[in-house]
Structure formats: C-alpha cells, structure tokens
Amino acid sequence: MTTPTGDGPVEQYLDDMFDRLAGTGPAGRRLLVEAETHLLTAAAEARARGLDAEAAEREAIDRFGTAAHVTRHVSAATDARASLGRLVTGTWIATGVLMLWWGASGMATWLLSWPWTRLLIATDRFGTQPDMCSRPWVPSNPTLGCFAQYRGNLSLVPVEGDRNSYPWFAVGGLLLLAVWLLVRRSTVLRTTAWTPKPAILGLALAIPFGLAALIMTAYGVKGLYWQAQDGTLSYLTAGLLAAGISIAAIRRIRGFSLTAPTAVPALSTGPHC
Secondary structure, eight states: OOOOOTTOHHHHHHHHHHHHTTTOTHHHHHHHHHHHHHHHHHHHHHHHTTOOHHHHHHHHHHHHOOHHHHHHHHHHHHHHHHHHHHHHHHHHHHHHHHHHHHHHHHHHHHHHHHHHHHHHHHTHHHHTSTTTTSTTTSOSOTTSOHHHHHHHTOOOSSTTOOTTHHHHHHHHHHHHHHHHHHHHHHSGGGSGGGSOOHHHHHHHHHHHHHHHHHHHHHHHHHHHHTTOHHHHHHHHHHHHHHHHHHHHHHHHHHHHHHHOOOOOOSSOOSOOO
C-alpha cells in the first residue's frame, strides 16, 4: 500500500481526522484505518490516470468528503453513549451521597437529642419557656418525666419523620458508594466514558447541598429565638452536614483543577499504515 506523501493533503486530512476522533475508541480507530485505505487507493488510481501526487490526493479527498462530515456520526454516537454513561454513574454517586446525608443527619440528631434536651431544660428553652418542667407544660404523669416528654417531642428532618428509617438510609448510601468503588475496579465504569467529570459532579453536589445547608441552618437558627427548639437540632445537624458535603465537593473541584494532567489522545500517534 502506498503511504501518504510527507505533509501532503492526505496526511493533513488524516491528522485532522485523528484529532476529531480522539476519545472515540475502537470505532474511531477503525474509521481512521478505513479512511486511510480508501484515500490511498483513490489517490493511486488518480496518479495512474496521469495526475501528480498532490492533485491525486486532493481529488481523493474531494470525493471522500470533509473530515468533519466523515467523523460526525462516530463522534456523535460516542458522545451520546459517554454522556449517558456519565449520567448513570453520576446519579449513582449522588444518590449514595444523598442517602448517606439523610440517614446520618437523623442518626446524629437522635444521638445528640440527650444533651440537647438537657440543655433546653437547663435554660428553660433559652429563656422562652420559664418553668418548662412544671405544670401545665408537663402533665402530672409519673411514668412520663420532663426529660422523656421533651426528648420525645424532638423532630427530625423531615418533620415527623420515622426515626427507624434513618440508619437504613445511611447504610444504603454507604453500600451504594462502596459497590460503585468495587465495581469500578474491574468493569467499564473505570473508563472515561463512564466517569463523570470532576467539575460537573462537584457542582452537582456542591450547589444543592450548599443551598440545603443555608436553608436548614437558617431554620435552625431561627428556631433558637422563636420557641421552636424541637426542630432546631435536626435542622442545624442536617444543615451542617450538608455544608460539609458542599465544601468537600468544592475542594474536590479546586484540587482537580490544580492537579489535572494534560489530556492524552486516545488514538495512537504512530505513522499511518
């Protein structure tokens, strides 16, 4: 098979195709080889008719079509598959983080409910409910003391949520993330087509969790002054955890932008065959 002539039209055309097909994997490599074979054959036939080398290569390219047109379908199909793969993986990760946050916020509120209730009783709800352990605030029921009553009134996020579900949400979130890490080691999930871009995934986590942190923390702080301390602990806990996730996502984005290596083309840069 005749090889392209130096920096002639065919060589330049194949270089353009190479750049356009970067990241398309086997489909791109096959198309590049097929294009090279077709162009060289057509150029050889044109030279046999008496054209010089450059004119023969230009004629072959004109008949074959522009590099943008030839690579359009492969690039579009590859981009669509990659986008879908990244969306699936990103949704998987985000769901795991969301479940972990939801469950952890409820569990943390439950664990902190003992000292929080003691604090409310000791301060009479920060001065908003004097003698809160006396009647009529606490019924004359010997089986239900002041501490038990107020601790039982503490609300979790969401308000009136089932306390028993929070550990399962946390465990489910951890399992989702752990399974993703394990599966990623030995399947296509480790490829770039299935790996969400750190900046996009980071923003997808940082923005909603950041907004949740602002809203829930604001509700929690407001509750300290508006005699709504039953829900204050849960809002503050969930808000602080959401803020932690948002900050971690932002740090991940910044860390990747500072250490990201130079992209390496997926196709070989060796001589065209």
